[in-house]
Amino acid sequence: MKSLRRLLLPSLTLLLLTACSSSDKTQSGNGQEIVVGATMLSMQNEFIVNVHDEMEKKAKELGIELITVDAERSALKQIEQVESFIAQKVDVIIMNPCEVEASSPAIAKALAAKIPIINVNSETSAKPSAFVGSDDVESAKIALKFLADKLGGKGNILMMQGYMGQAAQLKREQGAKEILKNYPGLKIIAQQTAEWDRAKAMSLMENWIQSYGSQINAVFAQNDEMGMGAVKALSAAGLKNKVIVVSIDAIPDALQAVQKGELDATVFQNAQQQGAKAIETAVKLAKGQTVEPATLIPFQLVTKENVASFIKPAN
Structure with a gap:
C-alpha cells in the first residue's frame, strides 16, 4: 500500500x-x-x-x-x-x-x-x-447474522452505505434487509452513504451520535474503511464498548482492529x-x-x- x-x-x-x-x-x-x-x-x-x-x-x-x-x-x-x-x-x-x-x-x-x-x-x-x-448479498447476510446473534435479535442498527449505485452498495443493502426480515426486533434507525471513505464515515458517525446517542446498539458499515471511521468516532465519544460494529473486506487495518477488540467483526473478501x-x-x-x-x-x-x-x- x-x-x-x-x-x-x-x-x-x-x-x-x-x-x-x-x-x-x-x-x-x-x-x-x-x-x-x-x-x-x-x-x-x-x-x-x-x-x-x-x-x-x-x-x-x-x-x-x-x-x-x-x-x-x-x-x-x-x-x-x-x-x-x-x-x-x-x-x-x-x-x-x-x-x-x-x-x-x-x-x-x-x-x-x-x-x-x-x-x-x-x-x-x-x-x-x-x-x-x-456475491455481495452473501457478505451482508453474514454481517447481519453476526449482529443479530450478538444483539439477541433486538436492537437499533445504523447502516453506513457505500458509493450509491455501485453493485456492492446495492447488494450489501439487499443482503442486510433479507436477514432483517427474520428479526422483527431489529430496526435500522438510520442509513446514509459515507462513500466507502474512512474520514466521511467518522464524520457521519459523529453526527449520528449527536442524533441518536444511547439508542445506538450496532453499526453495519458496508466496508472496513467506513467501519474503522465509525469505530474511531464511537471510541472518542466513549461509546465503543456499548455499540457493536461489523464491516466487510478484512483489510489489514480492520484485522488488527478485530484482534485488539476495537472492531467486533469483519467479513473477509x-x-x-x-x-x-x-x-x-x-x-x-x-x-x-x-x-x-x-x-x-x-x-x-x-x-x-x-x-x-x-x-x-x-x-
Missing part, C-alpha cells in the same frame, strides 16, 4: 504499473504478446488497491502486459478509458465498475469492438464476457483470488479459450476467535 501511494497522484489517471520485463511472454491467439487494459474504481481505496496488487503480480507471473488506469469513481471517465483501450487495440479489458448502470455502456462498446471485457469485484447491468468476484483469477480469465479469453461466465469467491466471517489465521506475518 505504501509503495503504491508513492506512485499515485490524484491528478494522474494513467498508472503504468506493470511493464512486463519477463523474456517469457504469454502470447495471444495471433502470436503477439497479450496486452490487458484495466480500469479500476478508485486507487485511493485500499481494497481495490489490494485487488490490483494481485492483478499486477499475476500479470508479471504469466508474462503479459497490464496497463492500469484509475477511474477515480467516475463512470463517465471509466467509459472514456475503455474507449481508449479499444483504440489501443488491447487484447482484453478488465473493468472494476464504478456503477451498475452508468458503467454499463463500456461493456457494449468493448463487445462491439470484439474485445472481451471482464468485470472484477463489482457488476454492471450489461453482461460482460466474464465476471470475477464475490478475498482480494488476492479476485485479482489473480481476473488475470487468469483474461489470458484464457485472449487465447480464445472458453471461460466460466461467473467465478464466485466465498466470503468468511472474521472475529477475535479466528482473526489470527487471516493476519499475514510482516515481511
Whole structure:
C-alpha cells in the first residue's frame, strides 16, 4: 500500500504499473504478446488497491502486459478509458465498475469492438464476457447474522452505505434487509452513504451520535474503511464498548482492529483470488479459450476467535 501511494497522484489517471520485463511472454491467439487494459474504481481505496496488487503480480507471473488506469469513481471517465483501450487495440479489458448502470455502456462498446471485457469485484447491468468476484448479498447476510446473534435479535442498527449505485452498495443493502426480515426486533434507525471513505464515515458517525446517542446498539458499515471511521468516532465519544460494529473486506487495518477488540467483526473478501483469477480469465479469453461466465469467491466471517489465521506475518 505504501509503495503504491508513492506512485499515485490524484491528478494522474494513467498508472503504468506493470511493464512486463519477463523474456517469457504469454502470447495471444495471433502470436503477439497479450496486452490487458484495466480500469479500476478508485486507487485511493485500499481494497481495490489490494485487488490490483494481485492483478499486477499475476500479470508479471504469466508474462503479459497490464496497463492500469484509475477511474477515480467516475463512470463517465471509466467509459472514456475503455474507449481508449479499444483504440489501443488491447487484447482484453478488465473493468472494476464504478456503477451498475452508468458503467454499463463500456461493456457494449468493448463487445462491439470484439474485445472481451471482464468485470472484477463489482457488476454492471450489461453482461460482460466474464465476471470475477464475490456475491455481495452473501457478505451482508453474514454481517447481519453476526449482529443479530450478538444483539439477541433486538436492537437499533445504523447502516453506513457505500458509493450509491455501485453493485456492492446495492447488494450489501439487499443482503442486510433479507436477514432483517427474520428479526422483527431489529430496526435500522438510520442509513446514509459515507462513500466507502474512512474520514466521511467518522464524520457521519459523529453526527449520528449527536442524533441518536444511547439508542445506538450496532453499526453495519458496508466496508472496513467506513467501519474503522465509525469505530474511531464511537471510541472518542466513549461509546465503543456499548455499540457493536461489523464491516466487510478484512483489510489489514480492520484485522488488527478485530484482534485488539476495537472492531467486533469483519467479513473477509478475498482480494488476492479476485485479482489473480481476473488475470487468469483474461489470458484464457485472449487465447480464445472458453471461460466460466461467473467465478464466485466465498466470503468468511472474521472475529477475535479466528482473526489470527487471516493476519499475514510482516515481511
